[in-house]
Amino acid sequence: MGDVTMYELACLLGGEAAKLAGERFNGRRCNFSNDPGALEFPDKESRRKAVEDLLREGLTFKDIAAMYDRDVRTIQRIVKENLRPR
Secondary structure, eight states: OOOOOHHHHHHHHOHHHHHHHHHHTTTOOOOOOOOTTTTTOSSHHHHHHHHHHHHHTTOOHHHHHHHTTOOHHHHHHHHHHHHSOO
């Protein structure tokens, strides 16, 4: 695995989208995350809020872990991180 070329982006996204990305992010690097939640939760705050909302709706940690293909400890850590004093 190595760098992704503009040609590869154009084949995947289409020429216009690749051109726009090249113009917008010219000279910058991009890391394509393998985390499936990266697009759904762009930051920790939105991820934490989503988990807490699901808990309020009555879902268990186990239910939420299954929804997001994570282990229960990961979901518990997301909530616990918010409880720490800043």
